[in-house]
Amino acid sequence: MYDSDYEYDVLGVLRLLRFVQMYRPQRAAHLVSGETAFSVEEVLEFLYYSMEEIFDDCYSDYDEMNGSEILYIYDSIFDEYLDLSVRLSDSHLCSVQAARRRFEDVVTYFLADRNCGIFDVTIHYNDSSPQIQVEFAEGYYEPAGVVMAFTDLMHYLYREVDRMNRIIEKRSGKIVSLMQKHLEEAA
Amino acid sequence: MLKFSPEIFTELLHAIPEAIPYCEEPQHSEYLQKEVFDKLGKGETIDLTKLDLNAFDLCHTALSWSGDHYAGMERSWQKGFNKMLKLIQASAREKRAFF
Numbered sequence: 001m002y003d004s005d006y007e008y009d010v011l012g013v014l015r016l017l018r019f020v021q022m023y024r025p026q027r028a029a030h031l032v033s034g035e036t037a038f039s040v041e042e043v044l045e046f047l048y049y050s051m052e053e054i055f056d057d058c059y060s061d062y063d064e065m066n067g068s069e070i071l072y073i074y075d076s077i078f079d080e081y082l083d084l085s086v087r088l089s090d091s092h093l094c095s096v097q098a099a100r101r102r103f104e105d106v107v108t109y110f111l112a113d114r115n116c117g118i119f120d121v122t123i124h125y126n127d128s129s130p131q132i133q134v135e136f137a138e139g140y141y142e143p144a145g146v147v148m149a150f151t152d153l154m155h156y157l158y159r160e161v162d163r164m165n166r167i168i169e170k171r172s173g174k175i176v177s178l179m180q181k182h183l184e185e186a187a
Numbered sequence: 188m189l190k191f192s193p194e195i196f197t198e199l200l201h202a203i204p205e206a207i208p209y210c211e212e213p214q215h216s217e218y219l220q221k222e223v224f225d226k227l228g229k230g231e232t233i234d235l236t237k238l239d240l241n242a243f244d245l246c247h248t249a250l251s252w253s254g255d256h257y258a259g260m261e262r263s264w265q266k267g268f269n270k271m272l273k274l275i276q277a278s279a280r281e282k283r284a285f286f
Contacts, residue, residue, distance in 0.1 A: 001213060001251050002219065002220055004224040006227060008250070010223065010224065010227065011249075011250060014219060014247075014248045015245065015248035015249075017238070017240055018240055018244065018245055018247075018248055019245065021240035028240060032238070034236075036234045037233075037234065038232055038234070038235045039233075040227050109209075110209075113260065114256075148250065148253070151245070152209070155245060156207075156209060159207055160207070163207065174192070175190060175195070
């Protein structure tokens with residue numbers, strides 16, 4: 001699209017910056033501070049060290065047994081998404097377990113089969129808060145592809161949370177107006 | 188727990204969920220072409236602190252083949268879902284979950 005040899009990796013950088021600007025604007029300035037002479041040689045390093053800015057909390061560990069790197073991810077949007085899924089599904093008899101399965105499907109949909117080095121994705125629940133554990137394949141890792149996958153997932157979750165909030169607001173507004181109507185009729 | 192409302196219940200039955208695409212349609216950005224890709228192509232460097240992050244959107248940073256990737260994912264998930272449905276025992280199909 002941009003007729004550049006570095007298009008894939010540079011788009012990863014730009015997508016990361018735009019995402020942070022949209023959802024975490026206070027971090028955007030910090031992310032680019034000092035990057036006054038950014039060249040193509042720095043792209044991969046920048047992506048590798050900056051992708052943690054996509055999430056509230058993100059840290060990595062090295063699995064010596066399998067020789068692979070594992071990324072542990074948490075973000076408050078995960079809790080919000082689960083909470084709203086359950087609230088919105090009251091009338092459909094949706095349980096917490098069903099909402100969790102749905103969340104796991106969403107995460108798998110966006111992170112699996114990306115051909116960017118993501119080997120395995122698992123979700124653990126600490127005090128009902130989900131934490132995503134991403135294991136990378138040994139010796140193969142594409143930061144740009146990983147950033148694309150993470151931003152796609154987070155962008156989808158933000159939009160879904162917004163959509164569910166709007167439905168809940170609309171529904172509560174209707175209930176209030178119905179109750180007012182009943183009260184007026186009774187009076 | 189919300190109070191049961193027949194009006195809202197009926198409306199929900201007829202409501203079509205809002206379709207949200209999994210990824211935005213990739214679009215070209217003149218700003219990125221000129222300020223980023225053309226400069227990098229000439230071997231120049233970019234001052235990221237001066238890059239206007241509001242001058243472009245996520246759709247301008249989407250890969251041209253990302254839509255194909257998600258379409259492929261959808262097809263394979265639908266195949267898996269159909270396979271699961273075929274494995275459901277005939278007796279279970281008689282049960283009604285909601286009505």
